[in-house]
Amino acid sequence: MELSDRKKKILAAVVDEYIRTAEPVGSKAIAQSGSLNCSSATIRNELAELVNMGYLEQPHTSAGRVPTPMGYRMYVNELMEKQKLSLEETEEINRRLNLKLQELDDTISDVGRLASQLTDYPALTITAQTAMTVKRFDLIYVDANTFIIVLTLSNNTAKSKLVHLPISVDQDLVQRLSSLFNASFTGITQEAVTPVLIHSTERAADDTMGLTAVIAAFVLETLHEVSTPTAFVTGENRLLSQPEFRDPDKAHKLMSYLSGGGHILPPSEGMAPGSDEVRVLIGPENVAEELKDSSVVIASYDAGDNTRGLIGVVGPTRMDYSTVAAKLSFLAAGLSRRLGGGEAPPEGMHNKLIIKGDTGNERR
Amino acid sequence: MELSDRKKKILAAVVDEYIRTAEPVGSKAIAQSGSLNCSSATIRNELAELVNMGYLEQPHTSAGRVPTPMGYRMYVNELMEKQKLSLEETEEINRRLNLKLQELDDTISDVGRLASQLTDYPALTITAQTAMTVKRFDLIYVDANTFIIVLTLSNNTAKSKLVHLPISVDQDLVQRLSSLFNASFTGITQEAVTPVLIHSTERAADDTMGLTAVIAAFVLETLHEVSTPTAFVTGENRLLSQPEFRDPDKAHKLMSYLSGGGHILPPSEGMAPGSDEVRVLIGPENVAEELKDSSVVIASYDAGDNTRGLIGVVGPTRMDYSTVAAKLSFLAAGLSRRLGGGEAPPEGMHNKLIIKGDTGNERR
DNA sequence: GCTGGCACTCTCTTCTTTCGAGTGCTAATA
DNA sequence: TATTAGCACTCGAAAGAAGAGAGTGCCAGC
Numbered sequence: 001m002e003l004s005d006r007k008k009k010i011l012a013a014v015v016d017e018y019i020r021t022a023e024p025v026g027s028k029a030i031a032q033s034g035s036l037n038c039s040s041a042t043i044r045n046e047l048a049e050l051v052n053m054g055y056l057e058q059p060h061t062s063a064g065r066v067p068t069p070m071g072y073r074m075y076v077n078e079l080m081e082k083q084k085l086s087l088e089e090t091e092e093i094n095r096r097l098n099l100k101l102q103e104l105d106d107t108i109s110d111v112g113r114l115a116s117q118l119t120d121y122p123a124l125t126i127t128a129q130t131a132m133t134v135k136r137f138d139l140i141y142v143d144a145n146t147f148i149i150v151l152t153l154s155n156n157t158a159k160s161k162l163v164h165l166p167i168s169v170d171q172d173l174v175q176r177l178s179s180l181f182n183a184s185f186t187g188i189t190q191e192a193v194t195p196v197l198i199h200s201t202e203r204a205a206d207d208t209m210g211l212t213a214v215i216a217a218f219v220l221e222t223l224h225e226v227s228t229p230t231a232f233v234t235g236e237n238r239l240l241s242q243p244e245f246r247d248p249d250k251a252h253k254l255m256s257y258l259s260g261g262g263h264i265l266p267p268s269e270g271m272a273p274g275s276d277e278v279r280v281l282i283g284p285e286n287v288a289e290e291l292k293d294s295s296v297v298i299a300s301y302d303a304g305d306n307t308r309g310l311i312g313v314v315g316p317t318r319m320d321y322s323t324v325a326a327k328l329s330f331l332a333a334g335l336s337r338r339l340g341g342g343e344a345p346p347e348g349m350h351n352k353l354i355i356k357g358d359t360g361n362e363r364r
Numbered sequence: 365m366e367l368s369d370r371k372k373k374i375l376a377a378v379v380d381e382y383i384r385t386a387e388p389v390g391s392k393a394i395a396q397s398g399s400l401n402c403s404s405a406t407i408r409n410e411l412a413e414l415v416n417m418g419y420l421e422q423p424h425t426s427a428g429r430v431p432t433p434m435g436y437r438m439y440v441n442e443l444m445e446k447q448k449l450s451l452e453e454t455e456e457i458n459r460r461l462n463l464k465l466q467e468l469d470d471t472i473s474d475v476g477r478l479a480s481q482l483t484d485y486p487a488l489t490i491t492a493q494t495a496m497t498v499k500r501f502d503l504i505y506v507d508a509n510t511f512i513i514v515l516t517l518s519n520n521t522a523k524s525k526l527v528h529l530p531i532s533v534d535q536d537l538v539q540r541l542s543s544l545f546n547a548s549f550t551g552i553t554q555e556a557v558t559p560v561l562i563h564s565t566e567r568a569a570d571d572t573m574g575l576t577a578v579i580a581a582f583v584l585e586t587l588h589e590v591s592t593p594t595a596f597v598t599g600e601n602r603l604l605s606q607p608e609f610r611d612p613d614k615a616h617k618l619m620s621y622l623s624g625g626g627h628i629l630p631p632s633e634g635m636a637p638g639s640d641e642v643r644v645l646i647g648p649e650n651v652a653e654e655l656k657d658s659s660v661v662i663a664s665y666d667a668g669d670n671t672r673g674l675i676g677v678v679g680p681t682r683m684d685y686s687t688v689a690a691k692l693s694f695l696a697a698g699l700s701r702r703l704g705g706g707e708a709p710p711e712g713m714h715n716k717l718i719i720k721g722d723t724g725n726e727r728r
Numbered sequence: 729g730c731t732g733g734c735a736c737t738c739t740c741t742t743c744t745t746t747c748g749a750g751t752g753c754t755a756a757t758a
Numbered sequence: 759t760a761t762t763a764g765c766a767c768t769c770g771a772a773a774g775a776a777g778a779g780a781g782t783g784c785c786a787g788c
Contacts, residue, residue, distance in 0.1 A: 024750090026749070026750055026751090027750075027751080028749090028750080038752095038761070038762085039761070039762050039763080041761075041762055041763070041764095042761055042762070044750090044751070045752095045753075045760095045761090047750090047751095048752080058750095058751090058772065059770090060768085060769060061750090061751070061767095061768055061769060061770095062748095062749070062750050062752095062767080062768045062769050063749080063750070063751085063768080063769080063770075064749085064750065064751095077630040081762090098586055136506065138504050138512070140502050140504075140514060142500065142516070148514060148516065148522045150504065150512060150514055150522075150524055152506070152512065156516075156528065157525075157526055158512050158524040158525055158526040159524065160522040160523065160524035161512055161521075161522055162516055162520055162521055164520065204720055229729050234623075235623065236600065236601055236603075236619075237600055237615075237616060237619035237620050237622075237623055238620075239618060240612045240613075240615060240616035240619065245612070246612050248609070248610050248612060248615065250605050251604060251612065252601060252604035252605060255600075255601035255604065256601050256602075259598075259599065259601055350579070356786085363758095371755055388781090390780070390781055391781075391782080391783080392780085402730070402731085403730070403731050404731090404781095405730075405732070405733090405783095405784095406729085406731070407730055407732055408781090408782070408783075408784095409729095409730090409783095411782095412783080422781095422782090423739095424738060424739070424740065425736095425782070425783090426736080426737045426738050426739080426764090426780075426781050426782050426783095427738075427739075427780080427781070427782085428780085428781065428782095515757085559763090625779085691753075
């Protein structure tokens, strides 16, 4: 059933006002807010109908109205004004993004911090799960007891480790191992590094000192580290400034859930890989019990190497979806441009903003 | 002025009880708690004197007594029973510590997480400020557009980066740069990497493609990263389970302060480098305004390479100093044993526990 | 110097009252 | 038929009142 134009306007006004004040919204307030030219009585009638339809609810008989998750969903899908960031804001974000990314690589968590600062909600980042492989081995012989392992990974980063041994090894062995590993350990994923493979390499290299095992362990460690999707949450404490989390128990519950990392995001299969899409999950649309009365806004970015990462924020259902979505979208686009390959849109550009999400779940 | 033996017992009992319950402690409760063989009236008299002396205070007339910071200080310095961890506890800690440290190097933050879990307070870790230098350079030529920089640092770790260039370089230049950097960039600190030095190296190598600058930048970045003391805070949310932080504003204030990292610890000059010392800072003894009514317990550990790191927890002044100190001390000792050089005490050992701190500040 | 007893104080809890925002309904109006 | 003004009603939040209880300070007796 379609909403009349006026109902839409009223619903939007309720959500906007509620987002702003966190107080149930009365008919009078809406009547006065301009944009509608009718009396509070008329609006009361409309509000009553919106309650019937499931878009709004009343905390108790004589209170104003509050949006239901279904109301928020309608708002997010159709009603909210897509926020355009001001030039200052976009420049600010770009500036800080550049700053963050200048530093050494794994600063994705820093970007999470940035997102949290920008939105004033806790932020989470998740790196994508990818089957990384080793592209190239180098072993640098330092002295009889020391050598350096350098792995070049499929995403064109290098990882290294200095190994100090209690026994001395000869340069030849290191040499041999280097080529053996280059021959048989490159291009294979973590799972393919089997004890059998390690053993046969050890024999082939005539390694009686366990060097092979050391190197293989480093390979496994590294592949594991880079292939495991890691979740990172920052700014949990920002929850506390939201009135809905004035109850310390409630806040504590959600915060410990967030600190636990992971398990926050829905199976992200629906994430269209190419777009600047922003996904909104409202209250009960979340799978995790702990998030049932919070909302999550997630953007995905191109992390290069054909993988995508996620960056999102968590807040009360009464969240400033419009601004948050705009900021996250912009941030994700910036990240994609910097991390991803090639054909990205030029900087300042930012007009499309696709918001997507589950379609309105049943209420209650 | 010295406290009588009975006063000490009473003070200890008050602190113990208050730590346990977070409620002001009455004379009756102490009388019944055994260990003292006198009536509540006697204890009332003693309590009144302890209030006069500044060790206790009353929230209001007709309430029980609560320790002042000075009272806690006395407790920590002289009264509290040094906690011995049970065998199960020490084993548990060792097990988890081993688990954490198995993984790749910079897991100090993980150890912070461990500390937080063990104590149920927010934990912070700080790596020491050290003037790190590069010990050795290796440049690995991959192909015309690609090479890998490998730095071996003075703390015997290796850092590497894969550099991909838009132009092609010849192997000779890479070779030349490698030896030049080994000659003039080793053993010097971050500050000594001057534009002049970079420039002269560039000329000496006859480098017209800016490779020198790229490498130098990586050196600077790396040295900066490893020499800058970084603070890391985890488990802020655990504050919320403490009754003194039921007020969201108070909690929020402290938590944002903690999230801001750093500035938490006092100038740690007093940290004796050799010992398992644990330091306790009670309420107003903290320098930071935000910590004036919280307490901090810090242990320092040997991070190898003649440097020390800090690991600590933050909580309300009503903190379980005894247990926390024991756990942190043990954790720090374990870290020292694993990270630091050589002559560490054997595992299970753990009997000395030196607690130190500022001597009782003036009250109020 | 210690103890039992007693009056007193002050907070916390609970109950009651008041206040007001906001509603639903009805009758009048365009 | 849709809108509006008016009015009685509802219900929570805030303010006030009363009672309970924990704990104190002090005094007199042991």
